[in-house]
Amino acid sequence: MSTAPVIAAVDGSEDSLRALEWASDAARRRAAPLRVVHVRQYAAWGQADVLVAAPPETEGDPVLDDVRARFADRGAGPAVEYVALEGVPGAVLPELGADAQLLVLGSRGRGGFASLLLGSNGLAAARDAECPVVIVPRPGREVHGEGPAEPGPRVVVGLHADSPDDATLSFAFTEAALRGARLQVIAAYPWPVQTWSAPGQLVPPVIDQAAVEAETRVLAEGFLAPHRERHPDVRADAEALPGDAAGRLVAASKDAELVVVGRHRRRLLAPARMMGSVTQAVLLHAASPVAVVPPPPGEA
Numbered sequence: 001m002s003t004a005p006v007i008a009a010v011d012g013s014e015d016s017l018r019a020l021e022w023a024s025d026a027a028r029r030r031a032a033p034l035r036v037v038h039v040r041q042y043a044a045w046g047q048a049d050v051l052v053a054a055p056p057e058t059e060g061d062p063v064l065d066d067v068r069a070r071f072a073d074r075g076a077g078p079a080v081e082y083v084a085l086e087g088v089p090g091a092v093l094p095e096l097g098a099d100a101q102l103l104v105l106g107s108r109g110r111g112g113f114a115s116l117l118l119g120s121n122g123l124a125a126a127r128d129a130e131c132p133v134v135i136v137p138r139p140g141r142e143v144h145g146e147g148p149a150e151p152g153p154r155v156v157v158g159l160h161a162d163s164p165d166d167a168t169l170s171f172a173f174t175e176a177a178l179r180g181a182r183l184q185v186i187a188a189y190p191w192p193v194q195t196w197s198a199p200g201q202l203v204p205p206v207i208d209q210a211a212v213e214a215e216t217r218v219l220a221e222g223f224l225a226p227h228r229e230r231h232p233d234v235r236a237d238a239e240a241l242p243g244d245a246a247g248r249l250v251a252a253s254k255d256a257e258l259v260v261v262g263r264h265r266r267r268l269l270a271p272a273r274m275m276g277s278v279t280q281a282v283l284l285h286a287a288s289p290v291a292v293v294p295p296p297p298g299e300a
Contacts, residue, residue, distance in 0.1 A: 005035040005081070007100045009093055009121070012038075012063040015106025019136040020067065022289060023104035026134070027078035029178045032101055034078040038063045039089040060084075090124040097129030102291075104134045126283060126292040127263070132171055134258075134291045141287040145251025153181035156252045156288075157260040158245055158278065159238075161187050161219040168262035168293040169223065173231045175291070179257055183236040186249055187220040189213065191242035209242065216240040246281035253286035260291045 008023035010016040020036065027034040038061055061084040071080055085092055097103045105122045126133045157172035159165075169185075176183040189212055217240040224236055241248050253259045264276045283290050 003032065004099055004101045005033045006030065006078075006102045006104065007035045007037055007096050009089075009096075009103070009105045009125075010036055010038050010063055010067055011089075012066065013106060015136070015138060017067075017070075017106075018138075019104045019106040019134075020070075022134065022136045023102070024078060026102055026104065030101060032078065033081060035081045035083060035100070036064065036067050037083045037085065037093075037096060039092045040084065040086045041089060089121045093121055093125045094128035094130075097125070097131035097133065100131045102132055102134055103129050104136065107135055107137045122283075126279075130294060130297075132291050132293045134289050135283055136289045137286065141285070143250050143254050143285065143287045145247075145254065150182075153179050154184055154256050155179065155181045155258045155260065156184045156186065156249060156256045158249050158262070158282075159185050159187040159220055159223065160245070160262075161189065161216045161223075161240075164219075164223045165262035165293070165295070166223075167296050168260055169227050171291065171293045172260040173227045173234055173236070175258055175260065176234045176236075177231050181234075181257055183234055184252060184256075185220060185224060185236055185238045186245070186252055187216050187238060187240050188245035188248045189216045189240060189242060213240045213242070246278040246285075249278070249282050250285045250287075253282070253288040253290075256288040258289050258291055259286050260293060263292050263294045 006023050006027040008016075008020045010020055024034055026032075040061070061082075064082045064084055068082065071077070093103065093105070103125055105125055107119065107122060122133075122135050126135060155172055155176040157168060159169065172183060172185075175181075191209060191212065217238060220238040220240060224238060228234070228236060249259055249261065259282060261279045261282050263279060279292060283292070
């Protein structure tokens with residue numbers, strides 16, 4: 001296992017403390033150190049473009065003092081380091097991913113509107129960090145759809161058959177192996193397919209749905225083959241499903257341990273980092289924690 005830390009961002013909110021518990025468990029599974037970071041927001045008049053973060057501090061931070069107290073009576077667990085920074089959290093947190101295995105945040109912090117499903121700091125980290133980012137949602141999110149077909153721990157990963165993301169699949173297999181979980185691979189394909197023949201006129205598809213589904217499944221099995229060889233103990237079930245990928249992944253998040261999605265690769269005409277609509281929808285609505293995996297440096 002890598003000795004790079006698992007980083008948990010805390011601000012004293014219940015959301016961040018739930019994320020801290022998830023991060024502590026993740027660090028234990030990886031035999032990695034846990035780094036607990038509190039980024040203290042600049043005053044409103046601060047110039048974020050001049051100074052992103054002040055030097056780290058380790059003493060005199062009430063938020064970190066509270067976390068220390070929580071860990072004081074625990075038995076064996078990961079080695080814990082506490083770091084206090086000052087700056088703009090939305091800028092500082094993504095930078096922490098440069099030397100981390102994982103960056104873990106709650107879906108919302110102390111600021112913002114209570115109705116927000118995902119705070120700006122979580123969005124910035126998921127979009128910009130160089131390491132995988134896990135967003136831990138508030139409990140009680142309801143999702144529609146059928147429950148899991150069978151009991152037991154389960155990790156879910158989305159697979160785009162037309163543009164497979166090897167880094168995302170690799171992360172999902174590794175996470176399933178660490179958790180002794182089944183891997184549910186969802187390869188959604190658009191259906192129904194409609195063709196325009198004239199303004200305002202739709203023509204029913206001449207494509208056979210069974211053929212599309214079979215081809216999608218064959219492609220998915222091919223992409224999974226090398227990962228199955230590297231992780232023979234992980235049971236990976238590929239499902240070719242019609243319709244909206246985001247809706248399928250959100251529905252599958254019910255009772256899942258983790259949903260894994262990829263972050264958009266940069267495009268020639270859109271060089272800025274971004275997240276696709278599927279990833280954003282899953283972050284906003286999934287009932288389980290969501291891991292957003294960046295593309296490898298060569299593809300970023």
